[in-house]
Amino acid sequence: LIPLFVILGIIAYIFCTDCHFGGKNKVSIAIQGKEGEIIVSTFDPEAGEITNITIPANTQLTVSRQLGSWKSKSLWKLGENEKMGGVLMQESIVRNFHFPVSAWANDKHLALAEGKIFPMLGSLFSFGGSNMGFGDKINLIIYSLGVSGGKRIDMNLENTSYLRKEKLVDGEMGYVPTSKIPNNLLVVFGSQEYGRMGYKAVIKDNTGKLYVAQEVGSTLEVLGIKAASVDKGEKMDFDCLVRGENKTMVNEVSLIYSCGKKYEKPEGNFDLVVELGEKFGKRY
Numbered sequence: 001l002i003p004l005f006v007i008l009g010i011i012a013y014i015f016c017t018d019c020h021f022g023g024k025n026k027v028s029i030a031i032q033g034k035e036g037e038i039i040v041s042t043f044d045p046e047a048g049e050i051t052n053i054t055i056p057a058n059t060q061l062t063v064s065r066q067l068g069s070w071k072s073k074s075l076w077k078l079g080e081n082e083k084m085g086g087v088l089m090q091e092s093i094v095r096n097f098h099f100p101v102s103a104w105a106n107d108k109h110l111a112l113a114e115g116k117i118f119p120m121l122g123s124l125f126s127f128g129g130s131n132m133g134f135g136d137k138i139n140l141i142i143y144s145l146g147v148s149g150g151k152r153i154d155m156n157l158e159n160t161s162y163l164r165k166e167k168l169v170d171g172e173m174g175y176v177p178t179s180k181i182p183n184n185l186l187v188v189f190g191s192q193e194y195g196r197m198g199y200k201a202v203i204k205d206n207t208g209k210l211y212v213a214q215e216v217g218s219t220l221e222v223l224g225i226k227a228a229s230v231d232k233g234e235k236m237d238f239d240c241l242v243r244g245e246n247k248t249m250v251n252e253v254s255l256i257y258s259c260g261k262k263y264e265k266p267e268g269n270f271d272l273v274v275e276l277g278e279k280f281g282k283r284y
Contacts, residue, residue: 036073
């Protein structure tokens with residue numbers, strides 16, 4: 001198998017332009033579970049860990065794109081009906097939990113976090129069920145094979161303070177997110193480098209909507225980037241743009257929100273500029 005993975009590593013390097021996972025950066029993936037649950041798998045080279053967080057199937061979420069409230073078990077099918085695939089699930093996870101999730105996948109990709117070689121190879125050749133490319137999957141497989149069992153951590157959100165049990169709008173008992181992310185989850189998603197360097201962001205809000213910029217700022221804070229300023233402006237007819245000199249950071253934030261990007265030194269005393277337009281506000 002060693003020659004095989006040497007070859008795969010070379011292929012990954014060639015095909016991994018603007019990858020979600022290059023082998024050194026932390027990445028979080030929303031994966032549709034087999035029983036309606038959603039698994040958020042975080043691959044963390046800084047800690048040498050893989051953390052799998054389960055969102056129960058009967059969790060009521062506010063869906064992005066102004067599509068109302070749905071249980072998490074319905075998001076994948078809803079995304080298919082809306083001709084959006086898994087991006088609707090990924091966007092809704094970011095909106096409700098502020099987890100900095102940039103990738104999505106169907107249940108055939110659950111093996112990527114498990115470290116079992118043949119099921120992982122099956123996911124490698126599962127096309128159309130993810131926004132990750134061939135290079136991404138190869139990098140994830142190579143990384144996963146090197147993670148020991150003790151470094152694979154499973155968490156269920158129903159056992160944390162981030163979900164509250166109550167009667168849902170359909171009359172059944174289920175879960176809803178609470179307002180404050182627990183500290184043990186911040187550790188999972190935060191970048192040690194971003195926190196250590198004290199990176200600061202300014203959000204330029206031209207959405208014409210309340211709270212959208214603050215919500216984006218909350219996700220940046222979970223990622224480890226301080227949302228130091230929100231500049232409110234008039235509505236402007238564009239989607240979103242991320243600007244900064246740190247290419248890894250710019251690429252990561254742009255993938256989370258499907259924004260355009262520019263690698264350039266931001267104005268002022270900021271490391272990152274996130275510009276939000278009216279189109280972004282409508283799809284958030």
